[in-house]
Amino acid sequence: MESWPDLIQRAQRCVACRLAEGRHRVVFGAGDPKALLMLVGEAPGQDEDLSGEPFVGRAGELLTNILKAVGLNRADVFITNTVMCRPPKNRPPEPDEQLSCRPFLEAKMAAVDPKMVVLLGAVATKALLEDPHAAITRLRGSRHLRRGRLYYPTYHPAALLRDPEKKRPVWEDFKRIRRDYDRLQAGLEVEPDA
Numbered sequence: 001m002e003s004w005p006d007l008i009q010r011a012q013r014c015v016a017c018r019l020a021e022g023r024h025r026v027v028f029g030a031g032d033p034k035a036l037l038m039l040v041g042e043a044p045g046q047d048e049d050l051s052g053e054p055f056v057g058r059a060g061e062l063l064t065n066i067l068k069a070v071g072l073n074r075a076d077v078f079i080t081n082t083v084m085c086r087p088p089k090n091r092p093p094e095p096d097e098q099l100s101c102r103p104f105l106e107a108k109m110a111a112v113d114p115k116m117v118v119l120l121g122a123v124a125t126k127a128l129l130e131d132p133h134a135a136i137t138r139l140r141g142s143r144h145l146r147r148g149r150l151y152y153p154t155y156h157p158a159a160l161l162r163d164p165e166k167k168r169p170v171w172e173d174f175k176r177i178r179r180d181y182d183r184l185q186a187g188l189e190v191e192p193d194a
């Protein structure tokens with residue numbers, strides 16, 4: 001398998017889709033490359049595009065606090081997105097852009113090999129559950145087993161900033177994620193819901 005530094009270098013040079021044209025930085029992802037838990041968001045925004053780090057803007061600050069609330073640091077997990085370059089005007093990434101970036105996401109997933117993947121929002125949920133009709137309002141709070149990994153759809157932190165009523169369900173989701181994390185770390189089984 002390609003080494004982690006080689007994968008990062010190849011990502012930094014990627015011009016596989018039109019998003020490469022407007023970017024300042026490729027946002028590869030950050031955290032522990034051997035994490036038990038990976039989080040996948042939508043796409044880099046302005047702050048991420050300028051810094052090269054995922055989730056560093058307002059939504060990122062909230063994500064960091066949610067993780068802290070369940071006793072996790074950003075350095076304990078691996079955080080990335082469905083695409084590594086900022087879409088213009090923060091529009092959602094197009095299906096063909098997601099497809100272009102997909103081999104990188106798969107390569108990160110294969111290298112980190114997380115047992116748990118938290119899907120932040122509808123875009124990541126549709127992409128990784130491979131269901132374009134997946135409804136985040138219905139799916140959040142559930143766990144899905146796919147190819148040996150557990151997937152946990154939940155609301156995107158930016159949605160929480162717009163609608164504080166989503167905070168309670170997300171808190172419930174992360175409490176459960178933390179319980180499962182502890183079980184898996186202890187070598188115990190976690191049963192999927194679907």
Ligand code: URA
Pocket residue numbers: 041042043044045048053054055056057059060081158
């Ligand atoms: N920042 C990211 O890195 N991803 C998002 O989905 C939103 C903000």
